[in-house]
Amino acid sequence: MASSTRVAVTGLGVRTPAGHHLKDLWETLAAGHSTARTITSFAADGLPVNFACQVGDPKWAELVTVRQAHRMDRTTLLAVCAAADAVTDAGELHAPPERRAVMTGTGQAGNETYEQAMLGYGEFGNPTPLTVPKSMHNAAAAWISMRHQVLGPSLTVSSACASGGHAIGEGLRLIRDGSADVVVAGGAEACISPSVLLAFHRCGALSRRVTDPERASRPFDIDRDGFVMAEGAAFVVLERLEAALRRGARVYAELAGYGRTSDAYHLTMPVPDGGGAERCMRQALTDARLSPGHVVHVNAHGTGTPLNDLAEAQAISRVFGSGQVSVTSTKSVIGHALGAAGAIEAVVSALTVFHGAAHPTANLDTLDPGCDVDVVRAPRALAPGAVLSNSFAFGGHNASLVFTPSGT
Amino acid sequence: MPVSTPIPAWKGHLRVSDEEIFEELRSLCVSLLDADPAALSPATDLRRDLEADSLDLAELVTAAEVRFGHPFDFDLALRMQTLADAVTLVRATVDRDRSAQPG
Numbered sequence: 001m002a003s004s005t006r007v008a009v010t011g012l013g014v015r016t017p018a019g020h021h022l023k024d025l026w027e028t029l030a031a032g033h034s035t036a037r038t039i040t041s042f043a044a045d046g047l048p049v050n051f052a053c054q055v056g057d058p059k060w061a062e063l064v065t066v067r068q069a070h071r072m073d074r075t076t077l078l079a080v081c082a083a084a085d086a087v088t089d090a091g092e093l094h095a096p097p098e099r100r101a102v103m104t105g106t107g108q109a110g111n112e113t114y115e116q117a118m119l120g121y122g123e124f125g126n127p128t129p130l131t132v133p134k135s136m137h138n139a140a141a142a143w144i145s146m147r148h149q150v151l152g153p154s155l156t157v158s159s160a161c162a163s164g165g166h167a168i169g170e171g172l173r174l175i176r177d178g179s180a181d182v183v184v185a186g187g188a189e190a191c192i193s194p195s196v197l198l199a200f201h202r203c204g205a206l207s208r209r210v211t212d213p214e215r216a217s218r219p220f221d222i223d224r225d226g227f228v229m230a231e232g233a234a235f236v237v238l239e240r241l242e243a244a245l246r247r248g249a250r251v252y253a254e255l256a257g258y259g260r261t262s263d264a265y266h267l268t269m270p271v272p273d274g275g276g277a278e279r280c281m282r283q284a285l286t287d288a289r290l291s292p293g294h295v296v297h298v299n300a301h302g303t304g305t306p307l308n309d310l311a312e313a314q315a316i317s318r319v320f321g322s323g324q325v326s327v328t329s330t331k332s333v334i335g336h337a338l339g340a341a342g343a344i345e346a347v348v349s350a351l352t353v354f355h356g357a358a359h360p361t362a363n364l365d366t367l368d369p370g371c372d373v374d375v376v377r378a379p380r381a382l383a384p385g386a387v388l389s390n391s392f393a394f395g396g397h398n399a400s401l402v403f404t405p406s407g408t
Numbered sequence: 409m410p411v412s413t414p415i416p417a418w419k420g421h422l423r424v425s426d427e428e429i430f431e432e433l434r435s436l437c438v439s440l441l442d443a444d445p446a447a448l449s450p451a452t453d454l455r456r457d458l459e460a461d462s463l464d465l466a467e468l469v470t471a472a473e474v475r476f477g478h479p480f481d482f483d484l485a486l487r488m489q490t491l492a493d494a495v496t497l498v499r500a501t502v503d504r505d506r507s508a509q510p511g
Contacts, residue, residue: 065442066442067441067442070440070442071463126474128467128470128471129463129466129467129470130463130467133463
């Protein structure tokens with residue numbers, strides 16, 4: 001049932017392949033050039049897929065000590081940095097510790113830590129006392145709770161590539177149901193490794209365009225052949241709109257609606273007609289008390305896999321009408337950061353509302369005729385209205401978030 | 409900062425001196441606890457001076473096991489106060505294992 005509590009997005013923080021500052025992220029997206037590159041951070045020569053969208057130096061030294069970083073997997077480090085930036089960005093928050101909450105999402109959690117402990121060491125591996133606390137899925141939530149004195153709920157959701165979207169949606173619910181006054185919510189992922197690249201390649205999910213990585217992520221294009229792996233983290237600060245306005249906070253957007261559905265169909269494939277995605281978008285709109293006509297833009301899940309884009313485009317067409325709403329894919333520029341993707345795209349969607357403009361989808365040379373949607377090819381000004389962000393996942397987990405301009 | 413690969417450099421027949429044990433422990437404190445090597449002495453208190461908690465001590469013990477190639481009495485190791493205590497523990501363990509070797 002839709003809630004009468006209005007929730008504002010007042011802080012944003014990121015660690016992405018397009019930079020760690022909102023301005024850098026937004027400008028890179030607006031330029032519409034992919035950040036995918038051949039991997040140089042480890043020996044990837046022998047791999048069938050040797051490119052990705054990687055995050056540069058996370059620039060953590062100002063935010064965590066060397067000893068704290070030693071106890072964090074890279075995923076956690078990215079999360080803690082992005083969350084800290086989001087809290088700083090939100091300005092002075094007045095919620096007492098007991099009324100604060102954190103909700104994180106991740107797919108593979110501390111994969112790097114786990115691989116370091118297990119690979120090359122025989123059947124027992126070589127775990128250290130830090131292997132479990134560094135690799136557990138809730139590690140980022142734990143660190144964020146400690147850093148920001150969160151004494152209320154601290155939880156983690158893991159729904160593969162929808163984790164970040166679900167984390168923010170569940171954060172919205174914590175505000176609405178009175179569990180917390182301020183929620184730091186987002187997602188993180190850092191699992192670009194030979195094993196994980198090989199694993200995704202072997203299930204046929206990755207683009208194989210090794211000779212031209214910058215052209216590899218091409219959502220909705222007729223020649224798309226899979227997604228490009230990425231890493232990153234993004235967090236938002238959520239609070240009641242009324243409280244945000246009272247303290248004079250800058251409101252990027254309202255988080256007005258959240259939908260979550262399941263395909264209940266297949267471990268990796270979406271329902272071919274996008275039925276699960278359609279129900280998810282409709283549920284999010286109902287939750288936001290909006291009709292499809294109120295939506296001016298969709299930030300698509302848009303992975304660039306043949307199956308996702310076709311199913312998602314069909315679902316979007318059914319909900320909004322053919323070509324009736326502009327659609328873009330952030331993954332065309334910064335790749336697919338798996339459990340972080342939904343959170344990064346929520347940040348981009350909030351910025352889309354805030355700036356009143358949509359960024360283009362990179363590498364769209366020829367629209368797949370099966371995808372009957374209006375894909376943004378150049379930066380486009382938007383009429384004031386709602387922006388819907390989709391996140392779908394292996395396992396058939398779907399999440400949709402609806403952002404609206406504040407004060408509407 | 410991954411712990412170095414498990415090469416049991418001191419295992420078996422090698423006779424390791426207390427000074428060598430201390431130097432190995434010093435290097436572990438630097439890599440695992442971000443300690444200033446110049447500030448470390450046998451009198452250094454692991455908890456008070458290096459702010460080591462139980463997880464730090466467990467990590468130190470595990471890394472030392474790998475470095476010296478001997479399993480330590482974990483409960484005893486967690487009761488160490490100073491680096492000198494740690495040297496004593498390693499010394500006792502190495503000597504015990506040497507004397508237990510056949511021949």
